[in-house]
Structure formats: structure tokens, C-alpha cells
Amino acid sequence: MVATLFGVSAPDITKARVLELGSAEGRNIIPSPILCPVLILPAVDFSPSSISRGQALVNQLGLKNIDLRTMNILDINKELGQFDYIICHGVYSWVPEQVKAKILRLIAEQLSENGLAYISYNCYPGWHVRDISRYLMLYHTTQFSDAKLQLHQARALMDFVAQNATQRDKPLPKDCAGGGHYHPRD
Numbered sequence: 001m002v003a004t005l006f007g008v009s010a011p012d013i014t015k016a017r018v019l020e021l022g023s024a025e026g027r028n029i030i031p032s033p034i035l036c037p038v039l040i041l042p043a044v045d046f047s048p049s050s051i052s053r054g055q056a057l058v059n060q061l062g063l064k065n066i067d068l069r070t071m072n073i074l075d076i077n078k079e080l081g082q083f084d085y086i087i088c089h090g091v092y093s094w095v096p097e098q099v100k101a102k103i104l105r106l107i108a109e110q111l112s113e114n115g116l117a118y119i120s121y122n123c124y125p126g127w128h129v130r131d132i133s134r135y136l137m138l139y140h141t142t143q144f145s146d147a148k149l150q151l152h153q154a155r156a157l158m159d160f161v162a163q164n165a166t167q168r169d170k171p172l173p174k175d176c177a178g179g180g181h182y183h184p185r186d
Contacts, residue, residue, distance in 0.1 A: 003116050008116070009114060010114075010116055011084035011085070011112065011114055011115060011116070013036060013085075014036045014038050015038055016036075016083075016084035016085055017041075017081065017082065017083045017084050017085075017112075018032065018041045018083060018084065018085040018086075018087065019041075019042055019043070019044075019080070019083040019085070019086045019087070019106075019110070020041070020042075020043040020044070020086075020087045020088075020089070021044060021073055021076075021086065021087065021088040021091055021103060021106070022044070022045055022046075022073070022088060022089070022090065022091030023043035023044060023045045023050075023051075023054065023068065024045050024047065024050045024054070025045075025050045025051075025053045025054035025057065026043050026045075026051075026054035026055075026057065026058065026066070026068050027054070027057075028087070028089055029041055029043045029066065029087070030054065030057060030058060030061070030063070030066065031151075032066075033063050033064075033065045033066050034061065034063070037065060038065070041065060041066040041067065042066075042067045042068075042069060042080060043066065043067070043068050043069070044068075044069045044070075044071040044073065044076065045068070045069075045070065045071070046070070046071070046072050046073070047070070048070045051068045051069065051070045054068045055068050057147050060146075060147050061147060061148070073091075073095075073099050073102055073103060073106075074098065074099060074102050076102070076106060076110075078109065078110065080110065081110070082110055082111070082112045082115075083110055083111060083112060083115060084111075084112050084114075084115045084116070085115060085116055085117070085118070086106065086107055086110070086111055086115070086116075086117045086118070087117075087118045088103055088117070088118065088119045088120070089118070089119075089120045090120055090122050091103070092119050092120070092121055093120075093121050093122050093123050103119065107119075133158065133161070136157060136161070137154040137157055137158065140153060140154065140157045141153050141154050141157075
């Protein structure tokens, strides 16, 4: 979408090869093959336990076109192929310089001619706002074992938060409006 807004012709997402670097459990990329069953999606992460949990979810959903791999970004080579999209969300900010350099080399060497790369750069203090939403959803969905129900509940929770974000059960204390700090115990 952003590429289109800037006049860049993006590869057809329904036929694309997409690589996600630092996929963790794959929860960022797993919805994609549900929406576009033609996509071929390798996703890599250094954590075997994260990939194992992600693979369990892929199996539970019956997805055949996503390949979660335990792999160090530094070990990725041209054998993995060319990609129309390379996604690196929430990784670049926190990895050593050699890994950052490898991510940029992968994009230069393994992105298709008209391919697009997305690298998010998350840092604090601004990242705390996203963390709040993430932790709310993780906490709320732990009580559900079914992946589809977890996804539904996460969306429902965010809808609830969005609808109620400006409503308050009680007004903020007067000192809060004047630059003071509001503590829940107040």
C-alpha cells in the first residue's frame, strides 16, 4: 500500500514469494497464507522454541504454503532464492552490526527486480505504545487454546480498546491535568 502511494509498482501479492526475517512464532506472517493461498512464505527465526510454537499453529490451521525455519540470519544464503517481499519487523533495532549488514545484503542480493523490502525500526520510548497493545492481546488470549479463537479474541479486545479509549469511568485527578502524575491507586 505504501509503495503504491509513492507511485512504486509492487509485485502481485497473490503470487509473491515473501521472506520474513526474525519471524518469532510467525504471528505476523501466518495470517498471510490464509488470505492469499498462493503465497510462498519462508519465515526464519533464531529461536527453536518460537519456531516450534509457530509450526504448531501452522499445523493446527492446516497451512501448506508457509515454511517456518530455525535459522540464524547470518546463515541465509542464495539457496533460499529470490523474493518479491522481504519483511524484517522488529529485528533491525536490536541486533548486532554484523546482522544489520547481513539484512541489508540479503535485500540487495535476494530481492527480485521489482521487489520491496520493509524494515521496521522500533525503539523506546515510542515503542512502549505498541508493546501495551501486544501485551494486552497476549495476556487476554492465553486463556484460549484454539488459534482461530485467539485471533478473534485479540481483534475483539483491540476493538473494545479502540471504542473505549476516550471514555473514562471517573475523571482524572485535578493534579493530572496540571502536569502531575496519575497513579491507579489514586
